Amino acid sequence: MVRFGHYIHENHIPEWKTHYIGYKLLKKTINQYAARTSNISEEEREEFITTFSKLLDSQIEKIVLFVIEKQGLLAKWLKYLSRRQTDAHCILVTNSEAQTHNELTENGTIIADVEAQSNVKLxxxxxxxxxxLLRLLEYVEMNTTGLRKILKKFEKRVGFRLRERYLASRINHPYSQLQQVFRQVGIGALMATISQNLIQLRMETLNRDQRSNSFSLFGRPSLPSKVLEQEPIIKAIEGALHKLTREATFISFVANSLLIPEPEDQPEELEEKEYHFWSIQLNLCNTFLYMVNYYIVVPTSDLYAEQLHVPPTMNGVIIGAMPLTALVSSLVYSWWSNYSYTAPLIFSTLLLISGNFMYAVALYYNSVWLLIIGRGLSGLGGARAINRRFLVDHVPAKQLTSASAAFVIASSLGMAAGPSLAGILNNLDFKFGGAPVNNVTSPGWLMGFLWITYLILVIVCFKEPSRNSENLQDNSKPADSRDIKAKNVSSDYKLETPLLNKSGEDSTSLLEVVAVEPVEKEKPMQGFLELMKELTLPVRILLTIYFMLKFASEILISESSLVAQLYFDWSSAKAGLFVGGLGLTVLPICALVANNISNKYEDRVIILWSECFVGLGVIGSICYEPIFQYNIFQYMFSAILLFVSANVLEGVNMSLLSKVMSSRLSRGVFNCGFLSTEAGTLARAMADGLITLTGKAGVAYLLNLTMIPTLALVISTIFVTWTGYYSLY
Structure with a gap:
């Protein structure tokens, strides 16, 4: 098994070794304290925690000051190069202006050659x-890894969760040195200077080469990005900076919703062996069809209930039966997927086929129970747990982030397509085998046949992945240091003369560590008690937020057809198109948050403000008659505000949850993805149940009797977030 100290020894920068975190000293301090934990008082324990925290502070200060010193030297170097570039350009311009036309013709080639050579050197x-700069980023990453590992070791040996207390107190300080390490604003400025000057030099060369053809670079605004694509060092720095700061991109931001662990490096032959294109596409197709199946009944479920001679507010039970039974099926499929993917996928599809046809023929048999049981069977067929496990275990590391993002996008598109399809099917009216096919039964018929098609594709095209690779990973022998040496891009570009001279030896250097704890995967939870220990305060807060936003969104969507018909006399088709339009806003919102908001503001700030806007959306949705009349503008504006804010909140909430959850919560049956799915599913079921329960008072009171409890839930969640605000880092 690879040892962390050995890994550092193989990948460190020799002339910087005295500036690394003193892992050996910190580990020795922990071991000395752990040897006598049974004989110390609470006061001594607090004193040790304070002393150890100060020791960590001194190590971080050493790292930060070194990074700042290096940044200054690099900035000085760039300033020198910029002055050389300006001087060279002025000299060439002066020389060319001094030449006559004939001389310029004769000596033009020489001047161009000199200019080209100067640009190449610069x-x-x-x-x-x-x-x-890339070496400096790798140095920072190595030290942040050492900091994480020493905090984990402290918690394991001492039995106190120092990580939350230490990071929250240091990161939230106005003069935080940890922020200097994690944010790296100065490094971003250095990278911008390097890239801009490389672009300028390359464009000058291209402009000179194409001048005879009257070629205009200014007519091609996309050229700078193409120039950067030809500069591998810029791409390498961007990758290292993204890995260090976890700066959000649209793909990574969307992928965080699944809470899938970061991909690990895999041998190329393993990636080729595991990759099966059609299995991944069928996995995406499953989640798309399931979300269509869930939301396609929303616009017409109240009409279906009326035709079966039950109150229209029974639509809450009709819609909610699916997430209620999915609570059970998620756990079963998560366990079953430990042994097979094909078998549970076929079984779940058969349940979905049966459930949808039962939903379709319930009107023919005039049975509301047949309708509800059909929706329940569809919920039992929900294979999201299988889909997620397949992504985690059998999608190659290089494709995992994009595959995860595609999975979430497929879910969002399914949410939008479901109600829209219901609106399109609104005018159908014929019989199939004696059973009616109309606006209320057509969703069941359509989804039943779509799932039959999907079942055929699974049987023909889905490939059960081999599990030998997992066993090899679990039972692998200790790897040779040459095999586990990290990819060090800067090793090929090492400068002949380092910017800093080699200093003296440091007895506490991390590089002297020979035998430290092995770097191995933490085992997933084996039971409920272990799970509860891993649910730290930030994780509990973020799961609570997830429950709230799903509850509020479900209330809005599930009662939309009833509210719109009552107050505005909308048809089911119009209500379906409105809900479908709301669903289409999900992806643009994710793009806006990922590319702009999330990279400018802290996640916890966005979360708190988004919760407030969700609350405003709920307040705006409440009917205030007889004070003033409920109108279309109030309903649509409040619905859009609530839905958009909830989606912003979901994206940032899941992004932060992916950062604060432990590695044990990313794997196994009881993983954080499973917990969030269960929390969201329970929220949907309870929201739909509330619609049916409050509907007994009459449809006229439905809106306020559902929105007021939702507002209370939002306010409670804001209070919980505020009390634990400084733990959300």
Missing amino acids: SEEYRNVGRE
Whole structure:
């Protein structure tokens, strides 16, 4: 098994070794304290925690000051290169202006050659700065890894959760040194200078080469991005900076919703062996069809209930039967997928086929129970747990993030397509085998046949992945240091003369560690008690927020047809198109948050403000008659505000949850993805149940009797978030 100290020894930068975190000293301090934990008082324990925290502070200060010193030297180097670039350009311009026309014709080639050589040399110098900057990023990443591991070791040996207390107190300080390590604003500025100057030099070269053809670079605004694509060092720095700061992109931001652990490096032959294109596509198709299946009945479920001679508010039970039974099926499929994917996938599809046809023929048999049981069977067929486990275990590391994002996008598109399809099917009216096919039964018929098609594709095209690779990973022998050496891009670009001279030896250097704890995967939870220990305060808060936003969204969507018909006399088709339009806003919202908001503001700030806007959306949705009349503008504006805010909140909430959850919560049956799915499913079921329960008072009171409890839930969640605000880092 690979040891962390050995890994550092193989991948460190020799001339910087005295500036690394003193892992050996910190580990020795922990071991000395752990040896006598049974004989110390509570006061001594607090004193040790304070002393150890100060020791960590001194190590972080050493790292931060070194990083700042290196940034200053790199900035000085860039300033020198910029002055050389300006001087060279001025000299060439002066020389060319001094020439007569004939002389310019004769000597033009010489001047162009000199300019080209100067640009080549300067470009290489800028690349050298970039390579040194990349080494600095790798140095920071290695030290942040050491900090995480020493905090984990402290918790394991001492039995006190120092990580939450230490990080929350340090990161939230106005002069936080940890923020200097994690944010790296200065490094971003250095990278911008390097990339801009490389672009300028390359564009000058291209402009000179194409001048005879009257080629205009200014007519091609996309050229700078193409130039950067030809600069591997810029791409390497961007990758390292993204890995260090976890800066959100649209793909990574969307992928966080699944709470899938970060992909690990895999051998190329393993990736090729595990990759099966059609299995991944069928996995995506499953989640798309399931979300269509869930929401396609929303616009017409109240009409179906009326035709079966029950109150229209029974639509809450009709819609909610699916998430209620899915609470059970998620656990079963999560366990079953430990042994097979094909078998539970076929079984779940058969349940969905049966459930949808039962939903379709319930009108023919005039049975509301047949309708509810059909929806319950559809919920038992929900294979989201299988889909997620398949992504985690059998999608190659290089495709995992994009596959996860595609999974979430497929879910969002399914949510939008479901109600829209219900609106399109609104005018159907014929019989199939004696059973009516109309606006209320057509969703069941359509989904039944779609699932039959999907079942055929699964049987023909889905490939059961081999599980030998997992066993090999679990039972692998200790790897040779040459095999586990990290990819060090800067090793190929090491400068002949380092920016800092090699200093003296440090007895507490991490590089002297020979035998430290092995770097191995933490085992997933084996029971409920272990699970509860891993549910730290931030995780509990974020799961509570997830429950609230799903509850509020479900109330809005499930009662939309009833509210719109009561107050505005909308048809089911119009209500379906409105809900479908709301669903289409999900992806643009994710793009806006990922590319702009999330990279400018802290996650916890966005969460708190989003919760407030959800609350405003709920307040706006309440009917205030007879004070003033409930109108279309109030309903649509409040619905859009509530739905959009809930989706912003969901994206940022899941992104932060992926950062604060432990590695044990990312794997196994009781993983954080499973917990969030259960929380969201329970919220949907309870929201739909509330609609039916309050509907007994009459449809006229439905809106306020559902929105007021929702507002109370939102306010309670805001209070919980505020009390634990400084733990959300």
